[in-house]
Amino acid sequence: xxxxxxEHLAVRRDHIVAAALRCFARDGFHxxxxxxxxxxxxxxxxxxxxxxxxxxxxVAAAVEPVVEGLLHAVDEAVLDRGASPGEVVxxxxxxxxxxxxxxxxxxxxxxxxxxxxxxxxxxVRGIAQRTYGRVRERLSECVAHWRDAGHLPNDTDPEVLGQxxxxxxxxxxxxxxxxxxxxxxxxxxxxxxxxxxxxxGADR
Amino acid sequence: xxxxxxEHLAVRRDHIVAAALRCFARDGFHxxxxxxxxxxxxxxxxxxxxxxxxxxxxVAAAVEPVVEGLLHAVDEAVLDRGASPGEVVxxxxxxxxxxxxxxxxxxxxxxxxxxxxxxxxxxVRGIAQRTYGRVRERLSECVAHWRDAGHLPNDTDPEVLGQxxxxxxxxxxxxxxxxxxxxxxxxxxxxxxxxxxxxxGADR
Numbered sequence: 001x002x003x004x005x006x007e008h009l010a011v012r013r014d015h016i017v018a019a020a021l022r023c024f025a026r027d028g029f030h031x032x033x034x035x036x037x038x039x040x041x042x043x044x045x046x047x048x049x050x051x052x053x054x055x056x057x058x059v060a061a062a063v064e065p066v067v068e069g070l071l072h073a074v075d076e077a078v079l080d081r082g083a084s085p086g087e088v089v090x091x092x093x094x095x096x097x098x099x100x101x102x103x104x105x106x107x108x109x110x111x112x113x114x115x116x117x118x119x120x121x122x123x124v125r126g127i128a129q130r131t132y133g134r135v136r137e138r139l140s141e142c143v144a145h146w147r148d149a150g151h152l153p154n155d156t157d158p159e160v161l162g163q164x165x166x167x168x169x170x171x172x173x174x175x176x177x178x179x180x181x182x183x184x185x186x187x188x189x190x191x192x193x194x195x196x197x198x199x200x201g202a203d204r
Numbered sequence: 205x206x207x208x209x210x211e212h213l214a215v216r217r218d219h220i221v222a223a224a225l226r227c228f229a230r231d232g233f234h235x236x237x238x239x240x241x242x243x244x245x246x247x248x249x250x251x252x253x254x255x256x257x258x259x260x261x262x263v264a265a266a267v268e269p270v271v272e273g274l275l276h277a278v279d280e281a282v283l284d285r286g287a288s289p290g291e292v293v294x295x296x297x298x299x300x301x302x303x304x305x306x307x308x309x310x311x312x313x314x315x316x317x318x319x320x321x322x323x324x325x326x327x328v329r330g331i332a333q334r335t336y337g338r339v340r341e342r343l344s345e346c347v348a349h350w351r352d353a354g355h356l357p358n359d360t361d362p363e364v365l366g367q368x369x370x371x372x373x374x375x376x377x378x379x380x381x382x383x384x385x386x387x388x389x390x391x392x393x394x395x396x397x398x399x400x401x402x403x404x405g406a407d408r
Contacts, residue, residue, distance in 0.1 A: 028320060030234060085398070109323055116232060116320030118382050119313055128382055153397070160394040163386055167375020174374045175367055178322050178332055182367055190364040193357070194289070195398065 013051050013061075016041050020058045021105045028113035029059060029124070056123055063114065066107050067131045069099040074138045081145060088142055089168050090192035096169070097184045101176060108177035135169075136162040151196065165195075217255050217265075220245050224262045225309045232317035233263060233328070260327060267318065270311050271335045273303040278342045285349060292346055293372050294396035300373070301388045305380060312381035339373075340366040355400065369399075 019041035023032040034055050038045045052058045073095035077088050100107040118125035140162030147156040168191050175182045223245035227236040238259050242249045256262045277299035281292050304311040322329035344366030351360040372395050379386045 028234075028324065030232075031324075112323060113320045115378055115382050116317045119316060120232065120235075125382065132379075132383060156397065157390060157394060160387065160390045161398060163379055163391060164372065164375070164394045164398055167379070168368065168371050170375040170378045171368070171371020171373075174319055174378070175336075175371070178319050178329065179336060183364065186361060186364045187367060190361060190368045193360065194365060194368055194400065 012043075012047070016043065016048055016051055017058075017061050018104075020062045021110070024059075024062060024113065025105050025107075025109045029055075029117040030113070030120075034058065059124065060127070063110070063127060066099055066110075067127070070096060070131065071134055073099065074135050078138050078142050084151070084195070084197045085142070085146060085165065086192040086195035086197060088139075089165055089195055090188045092169065093172065093184065093188040093191060097188075100173070101184055106177070108173045111173050112177045132166065136166045138162075139165045146196075168195075216247075216251070220247065220252055220255055221262075221265050222308075224266050225314070228263075228266060228317065229309050229311075229313045233321045234317070234324075238262065263328065264331070267314070267331065270303055270314075271331070274300060274335065275338055277303065278339050282342050282346050288355070288399070288401045289346070289350060289369065290396040290399035290401060292343075293369055293399055294392045296373065297376065297388070297392040297395060301392075304377070305388055310381070312377045315377050316381045336370065340370045342366075343369045350400075372399075 016037065020032070020037045023036050023040050027036070032055070034048065034052070035045070037058060038048045041048060052061065073092060077092035077095055080087075083091070100111070114124055114128065118128045136159075140158040143152065143156060143158040143161040143165070146152045147154065147158065152161075172182060172184070172187055176184070220241065224236070224241045227240050227244050231240070236259070238252065238256070239249070241262060242252045245252060256265065277296060281296035281299055284291075287295070304315070318328055318332065322332045340363075344362040347356065347360060347362040347365040347369070350356045351358065351362065356365075376386060376388070376391055380388070
């Protein structure tokens, strides 16, 4: 086997992941086989298997960048401790759009198929529980901060309010993938409008 | 063939639908065949086919009661024109819980698998678009009423706010099915708390 550069290896790996993403977005995780990804990539089966030993490895590689991007977007959106719930969720949405709907692959379709796959496949469910668990934790920390700063009542439950704020993201993803009629930026603006403003706690 | 009463026919039909629901909740729409439903029902293939000619007929029969129930719950939740966004969404959630999580079948699992199926199957997507479209229309009508009554700013966009309120329901369904850690009644209480109260428009 000829020696190839690390850069060449990385380019080829990215090529395979891109082929897998096209398959997953089109057909779902469940209906996509490694053989489909081989065909989509135009490479040999041996080449694909030298990078990914199983479909699970391909799934993990395909979702990893968007999982990391999602967590990074949450961290950035919650940085400003003075921001209101509406502002934080609006910013979070604006930060995830480039990741999930403005690139070559519509990740909202991949997310919805991953949810369904997670109902049956413990490995996929585990990835979802860890990732989404971390997102909700960050949102709950914000809620606790808003409560302590007097913007929400003292008996506010940060855990369940984190779940509710997370629903704004989940609902966008589902409606974008399945119903196809949600405008991302109008949706973010609506979230900023509807959720409590920074000073909204006083009269609640 | 012996003559059987209409009541007997209805009981048998319900028995088949219940078997289909168990299959769909366990394995998803995609992986369930009519043969699986025959086996689950304990009846003959001929008996099942005399009621349902195809898997599509079974899917339609299985989702119809919850679709109708969902629309009825929305109609009831929006009846009180004086209610705030938080109250309406909280009531809507409380009305749909008996339908989706408190019966024999966990319909949140069926919904998530239907969303994924709808990405590939135009018939399932059509059911989702019609049903969810009607739910969102009702919510948008409420938003327009709140705006006209001065509870939301004049430039409020009812269509996109309807999408956002619908996300509260979608996010509950997804988190209940996949993450399994959402308490329905605490979630409804949080929605009532976080969304604008009836008098919330004045200072926004």
